Amino acid sequence: MKVREIFDNVYEIDTGDGVRRIGTKSLVPSKRVYGERVVKIEGVEYRIWNPNKSKLAAAILKGLKVMPIKRGSKVLYLGASAGTTPSHVADIVEYAPVYSVEFSPRIMREFLEVCKDRKNLIPILGDANLPNTYSNIVEMVDVIYEDVAQVNQAEILIKNAKWFLKEGGYGIIAIKARSIDVVKDPKEIFKEQREILTEGGFKIVDEVDIEPFERDHVLMVGIWQP
Amino acid sequence: MYYLIFTSYGAFLLDYNGDLSLENIKYYKIFPEEDIPKIMYDLRRGNLQIVDKLKEEWNLKDGEKVIVEYLEEEPTTPGKFVRENVYTLGKRYGVFNSYEEFIEKTNLWTTELTKLLMKEASERKDKLIIQTVSALDDLDETLNLFSERLREWYSLYFPEMDKIIKKHELYAKLVSQFLKRENYTRTKLKEFLPSKTAKILSKAAKSSMGAELSERDLSIIKEFADQIISLYNLRDKLVKYLEELMEETAPNLTKLAGPSLGARLISLTGGLERLSKLPASTIQVIGAEKALFAHLRLGADPPKHGVIFQHPLIQSSPWWIRGKVARALACKLAVGVRADVFGNYIADELLEALNKRVEEIKRKYPEPRKKTSKKRKEKKEKGKKKKKEDKKKKKKGKKSKKGKKVIGKTSSKW
Ligand SMILES: C[S@@+](CC[C@H](N)C(=O)[O-])C[C@H]1O[C@@H](n2cnc3c(N)ncnc32)[C@H](O)[C@@H]1O
Numbered sequence: 001m002k003v004r005e006i007f008d009n010v011y012e013i014d015t016g017d018g019v020r021r022i023g024t025k026s027l028v029p030s031k032r033v034y035g036e037r038v039v040k041i042e043g044v045e046y047r048i049w050n051p052n053k054s055k056l057a058a059a060i061l062k063g064l065k066v067m068p069i070k071r072g073s074k075v076l077y078l079g080a081s082a083g084t085t086p087s088h089v090a091d092i093v094e095y096a097p098v099y100s101v102e103f104s105p106r107i108m109r110e111f112l113e114v115c116k117d118r119k120n121l122i123p124i125l126g127d128a129n130l131p132n133t134y135s136n137i138v139e140m141v142d143v144i145y146e147d148v149a150q151v152n153q154a155e156i157l158i159k160n161a162k163w164f165l166k167e168g169g170y171g172i173i174a175i176k177a178r179s180i181d182v183v184k185d186p187k188e189i190f191k192e193q194r195e196i197l198t199e200g201g202f203k204i205v206d207e208v209d210i211e212p213f214e215r216d217h218v219l220m221v222g223i224w225q226p
Numbered sequence: 227m228y229y230l231i232f233t234s235y236g237a238f239l240l241d242y243n244g245d246l247s248l249e250n251i252k253y254y255k256i257f258p259e260e261d262i263p264k265i266m267y268d269l270r271r272g273n274l275q276i277v278d279k280l281k282e283e284w285n286l287k288d289g290e291k292v293i294v295e296y297l298e299e300e301p302t303t304p305g306k307f308v309r310e311n312v313y314t315l316g317k318r319y320g321v322f323n324s325y326e327e328f329i330e331k332t333n334l335w336t337t338e339l340t341k342l343l344m345k346e347a348s349e350r351k352d353k354l355i356i357q358t359v360s361a362l363d364d365l366d367e368t369l370n371l372f373s374e375r376l377r378e379w380y381s382l383y384f385p386e387m388d389k390i391i392k393k394h395e396l397y398a399k400l401v402s403q404f405l406k407r408e409n410y411t412r413t414k415l416k417e418f419l420p421s422k423t424a425k426i427l428s429k430a431a432k433s434s435m436g437a438e439l440s441e442r443d444l445s446i447i448k449e450f451a452d453q454i455i456s457l458y459n460l461r462d463k464l465v466k467y468l469e470e471l472m473e474e475t476a477p478n479l480t481k482l483a484g485p486s487l488g489a490r491l492i493s494l495t496g497g498l499e500r501l502s503k504l505p506a507s508t509i510q511v512i513g514a515e516k517a518l519f520a521h522l523r524l525g526a527d528p529p530k531h532g533v534i535f536q537h538p539l540i541q542s543s544p545w546w547i548r549g550k551v552a553r554a555l556a557c558k559l560a561v562g563v564r565a566d567v568f569g570n571y572i573a574d575e576l577l578e579a580l581n582k583r584v585e586e587i588k589r590k591y592p593e594p595r596k597k598t599s600k601k602r603k604e605k606k607e608k609g610k611k612k613k614k615e616d617k618k619k620k621k622k623g624k625k626s627k628k629g630k631k632v633i634g635k636t637s638s639k640w
Contacts, residue, residue, distance in 0.1 A: 097329050105347040106474060108340060109569025119333045125340045125347075126270075132296055133270060135305065136232035137336060139312040163301040164309065 003041045008070035009092045010060065013039060013046055022060055023048045024091035028117045033087040047091065051213045054085040055147060055174040058213035066206040066221045068170035072096050074141040076164050078128040078156065079148035081107055083114035083121070089145065090118045099138045101126050103148075128156050131163040140166050147174040151181075154193045158200035165224045171202050177216040186216040194220065201226035228252070228292040229304040230277065232269065233312050234335050235262060235321045237280055239292070240304040248311075248318075250304070253284040256319050259331075263338035269296060270343065348567075351475045352497040358468045359493040365461050372454050373398065380447055383407070383439045386430035390423065395458050400427075401451040405444055407431040478562035481573035482555075482580070483537060490533050491559075502560075502567040509563075510534060510556035534559070539584055546594040547587050554583045 002014040006022070013023045023039070023046035030045070032038060037048040051058035060067065069075060073093045080086045080100035090098050100115075101124045102108050108125045115121040126134045128148055141164050146157045157171050165171065175193050177186035194204055202222030210217045229240045239253040240246070257265055265276060277294055286292065295305040308315065313328050322328040373394035380401055381388050391397045400418060404410050410431035415424035439447075465486070472485040476498055479488040494512050495501040501509070513532030534540065534555055535548075543551045558580045565572045 095326065095329070097332065104474075105344045106477075106569060108344060112337060112340060113569075115333060115337060119330045122329075122332050122336050123340045124336060125343045131301075132298060135296060135301070135309070136266065136269065137234050137332070138309070140306060140309045163306075166310075 001039060001041050003046065007060070007067040009094065010067065011046060013041070013048065015039065020061065021048055022051075022057060024088045027091050027094065027120070031117050033114055034082070034084045047088070049088050050084075051210075054088065055210055055214060055217065055219055056085050056145070056172070057088070058210040058217075059208040059219035062208050062210050062213070064206060064208050064219065064221070066170075068143045068172065068221065069093065069145070073143050074139065075099065076138055076141045076144045076160060077101065078144065078146040078160060079103075080111055080121075080123075081147075082110040085145075085147070086111075086121055087114055087118060090121050093120065096120060097122050097139075099124060099134075099141065101128050101134060103127055128160065131160050135163060138164050140164055141169065142166060143170045143172065145172045149176055149179040151179065153180075154196040154200070157197065158202070161201065161224050162226070167224060167226070169224045171197070171222045171224060173197070173220050173222075175218050175220065176214070190218055197222055228286070228290060229302055230280070230292050230294045230296075231302075231305050231308040232296050233308060233315070234266060234332060235259070235316055236319070237276075238308055238315070239280075239284060239286075240307070242304045246304060246307045248315075250307075253280075254315075254319065255280055255283065256321060262335045263342060266335065266339045267342045270339070271346075348475065348498065351471060352492060352499075355468065355471050355475065355489050356493040356496070358464055358471065359489050362461065362464050362468070365457060365464065369394065369454065369457055369461070372450070372457070376401065376447070376451055376454060379450070381436070383436045383444070383447075384431065384434050385436050386434055387427065390427050390430060395455070398451045398454040398458070402448055402455055405448050407434055407436070476563065476566040477571055478566045478573040478576065479559065482559055482562045482577060483534070487533060487536050490536075494533065498563065499567060502563045504560070506553070506556040506560040509559050510552050539580070543584070543588070544594075547591050550587045550591070551584055554580060554587065 001016065003023075004012045004014075006012045009025065011023050011025070013021045015021065026038065026045045026047045030038075032047070034050075034053060036050055036053075039046050039048065049057040049060075051061050069089055069092050071092065071094050074096045075089055075093060075098045077086050077089060077098050077100040080102040083100075086098055086100050097120050099122045100111070102111055103126070105125060108123065111121075112123055115123045122137065124134045124137055128146070129152075131138075144157060144160055144165055146153060146160075148156060150156065153173060153175065157173050161169075161171055173193075175190060177184070177189045180189050180193070190207075194207075197204060197220065201224060203225050204220055204222045206221040208219050210219060227242060229242055231238045231240065236254060236256040238251055240250045241252045242250055268274075268276060274294075274297075281290075281292065293302060295302045313322070313325060316322045316328060322331060376398060377388050384407055387397070387400070391400060396418070400410075400415075403418070404414070408431075410428050412421075412424050412428040415428055418424075419427065468489050469480075469485040472480040472488050476488060476492070479491070479498075479501075482488075483491065491509070491512060492498055492501055495504065504512075511532045512534070515532075534552055537552075537555055539555060540548050540551050558576045562573055562576050
């Protein structure tokens, strides 16, 4: 087995079967979060990052060029769900907080279990439309990652950036065409979202289509220059 | 201008008119650590006593204008300044010694806050479920009452239809759609009815013994029927809404028991949390409290099942194993409900195990067990007594709670 760092604290792992895999160093060795595979290489445990379950992993495998989440990045994560992607993000930043907002109390219950092990995951039960309601918890951050699958998600990112994103910080957003408009051409939708983000203060610096892992999905990365 | 900025561990009042530095911090308050989750909770719930307390503590005059950023739609510059320095400030005032400690404490406080918010949210959901269940009960009672009235009323004009169309909803629809007897033609009726019934009804319409009524008389009856139909539509909406509520609140229970039975269990116990604390043996008899008391006081047979008797697995089993099936179901329900409270989804495995268990019971007891004739007779006697007792009780119950009897009637689903 071979391992190679492709981004800061993100690793390409060659298990010898010809499949391209990535992973993160597990912050909490011998614990799995979502049934992912773990491998040990030279005494270090890596969690294989499943692109079918995480859009960020899919984007990295599909050739993401700008990866703003690094060791030490403070992150605001909108739409944490049960913690699949947040757990890897927490692995990457290591000793920095990942403020994780999730809307649904039921899903939050599962996410709390993940936060028990990864202390740098900060659970916030809240609505990403209302950043003021968690403004007493979240500090200024380097990156906002958003995956809420809502119609107004570009606006939500901008709103949160105004409250919490350092100037020159990054916004990452997973856009699912179908959750914005079922009938419209996805290309059209992505163009619209790009315009909203640009007008709101983001300079888009990367965009990856994550087929075949998810259909009609892109991940956009922008720099906050209000 | 003063700005009041909250962090998790404290509050800061900044005097800001242009530039910012730590010198702008006019007052600060570091909260006792054990109070932090509750303070954050109060803020989230819009309970702002703390703001007044701080103003008093800091001797701010009433006329002094203070912007509380937490309540603003847009962020403020002093707020961002504090958010830049959350760790530095905390360290300066002795809340943390290291960044790691900052992270760990924040995790602890927000976890506690989240638990408080979740508890409240789940109680709110329970209340919504309970109200919806009651609204459906009321609606069923009303629908039965109105439907009976419609039948009597319209029977003045077309008495034969009462016997032919048993389902209330269909009856109301037909009245609304056709109204006059001459409209009940076979071809048109076929859209609503199986052809045999269509034939019978159209024939009955032609030779009806009902009295003639005027346009005006009939139009009021139609109006009444239309209202009944719209109540049925409302009922469908409530059922759908309840399904969504249940799916979100208790997916395991919903999968195992179905949304309406699951909701009924929650409403009878007063909440999901309470339901989750009951042993399976109690879940088995929820809704059969009368029989249970008869058992305890009068030594009648213990009830084998309460509302869970409605479950298709029990309904489809032969009578002699229903008690056993009910117990198996109650066991899985108890496990499922606990998983719901905890936030795990395990219903698929539970359902599989349950189905297996039921198959096993069916195999093991292919026919009723023959007891020695004497014992059986004794039992029968006892059973009869119990039934009488129950009937008496039921009658009493009916008077005080009119709705109860009606429930089963309107609703196949309910
Ligand atoms: C597609 S899932 C996120 C999956 C997650 N990012 C991962 O990769 O593991 C979207 C989540 O966003 C949450 N969500 C939707 N609207 C939200 C809002 N306004 N505020 C916060 N969370 C929201 C949903 O409850 C859901 O859990």
